[in-house]
Amino acid sequence: MIIKLTSENKYFLDILYKNPNTDQGLYLKELKNGIVIGNVVSANEYHCVFLDGKHSYLPEEGNQIDFQSYCSPLLALNMSTEFFNHLYKENASLSETVISWLDKNYNEVDTEKCTIEVATFFIDSGWYKNDRYLLSKYIDGISLNHKIGNNYELNIEGKTVREALQKFSLVALFSHFTNKYAVYTYIDDYFIQKHITMLTNISGIPYFVFYLFIKRIMRSPVQFEKFKPQLEAYFNSEIQFVFTDTHQSRKEFICSQINFEEPVLDFGCGELQYFKLLLKKGFTQEYHAYDEVDFKHIADKITAIENADNLRWIESLEEIKDFEGQVILSEVIEHNSFEEAKELLIWIRDNTNFTQLFVTTPDKDFNVNYEMTEEFRHDDHDFELSNSEFRELINEIFPNPKSFYGVGDCVKGVYPTSAVIIQKK
Structure with missing residues (x-):
């Protein structure tokens, strides 16, 4: 792998801490089974090169060609740490740090654009499409050009050398942890803190990047709680993060409210995610699963593997008329036309004797946080409602006692999921 950095800044090499008069501008150090080499090409260009001995970045030891040592995002991450770790400190302290031989701080000298180029960068995730x-x-400033297979040319541009390097490391970080073909990386608190510093050093990063960081990089709720205040401080506490992703947050919310002494009807059950979670929590009452799509084979498989004799697959609506118990209707209504959704809610109202009815649906006002404007959150949605429209729909159909909730992260008072728990008549 070769990483090329260029800048017209006359202090470029000073910012990088690279002296062309030392060892003719060369820097060599062992990295895994290979050697990293830093080379001063000119006053405005610096190259980082990795020459591997054998299989330093290959997940499959039986493969004779270690192509990952030429293009791995993890290698890019390791190389940037090896060469430029001094530039990954918190902005405020680094800005005031004096470069002793210049008698100037970084704010005075790091004032011009910098570009970083990697000729071959490996990505095999769904993060590159269309x-x-x-x-x-x-x-801004991140571009990938497809070459062949899973190989891309990566180009980064930053307003300063520090910004370019921090963007570069974030791309390498996310790419490594979303690639299917990746070496396992141990993630400790130091690793998390280092990359939170990079995230918060760059101005204007939107909510969704932080969401991806939490969901893809953080490994435990304990780790999340430790760093949560730093992440929220970036947004002046206008955002409140949760550890679980949007889908998991819905499951955790509903399952935490389920009465374990009553049966459940999961209307539009999909692949039975709610049942799997409730089963882990010790739910033993009868669980009726219904969906227009035939997932009976999944229900049968779960029954066989888990010995779940309380799971009942429902073939038709007639079988659930007069059902008594709790009803889950999670992320279902938006897959119908608005009129069909109303008819479905009315059918459940009039044909079941629910003790609790759980309804969730996406809040369309949250979509702006995914950089979406007119499109729906998913292609198979026929409509999406704002939280106020959702409340209006539910209140129109159900005069019952009820409680409304927002589920998931909260961005300026808006949640990704609108939820309601409707009590029996």
Whole structure:
């Protein structure tokens, strides 16, 4: 792998801490089974090169060709740490740090654009589609050009050397942890803190990048709680993060409210995610699963593997008329036309004797946080409601006692999921 940095800044090499008069501008150090080499090409260009001995970045030891040592995002991450770790400190303290031989601080000298180029960069995730890389949508100055297979040319541009390097490391970080073909990386608190510093050093990063960081990089709720205040402080506490992703947050919310002494009807059950979670929590009452799509084979498989004799697959609506118990209707109504959704809610009202009815649906006002404007959150949605429209719909159909909730992260008072728990008549 070769990483090329260029800048017209006359202090470029000073910012990088690279002295062309030392060892003819060369720097060599062992990295895994290979050697990293830093080379001063000119006053405005610096190259980082990795020459591997054998299989330093290859997940499959049986493969004779270690192509990952030429293009791995993890290698890019390791190389940037090796060469430029001094530039990954918090902005306020680094800005005031004096470069001793210049008697100037970084704010005085790091004032011009910097570009970083990697000729071959490996990505095998869904983050590159429709000729665009996901992070390019949210962070300026990141571009990928497809070459062949899973190989891309990566180009980064920053307003300063520090910004370019921090963007570069974030791309390498996210790419490594979303690639299917990746070496396991141990993530400790130091690793998390280092990359939170990079995120918060760059101005204007939107909510969704932080969401991805929490969901893809953080490994435990304990780790999340430790760093949560720093993440929220970036947004002046106008955002409140949760550890679980949007889908998991819905599951946790509903399952935390389920009465374990009553049966459940999961209307539009999909692949039975709610049942799996409730089963882990010790739910033993009868669980009736219904969906227009035939997922009976999944229900049968769960029954066999988990010995779940309380799971009942429902073939038709007639079988659930007069059902008594709790009803889950999660992320279902938006897959119908608005009129069909109303008819479905009325059918449940009039044909079941529910003790609790759980209804969730996306709040369309949250979509702006995904950089979405007119499109729905998913292609198979026929409509999406704002929280106020959702409340109006539910109140129109159900005069019952009820409680409304927002589920998931909260961005300026708006949640990704609108939820209601409707009590029996």
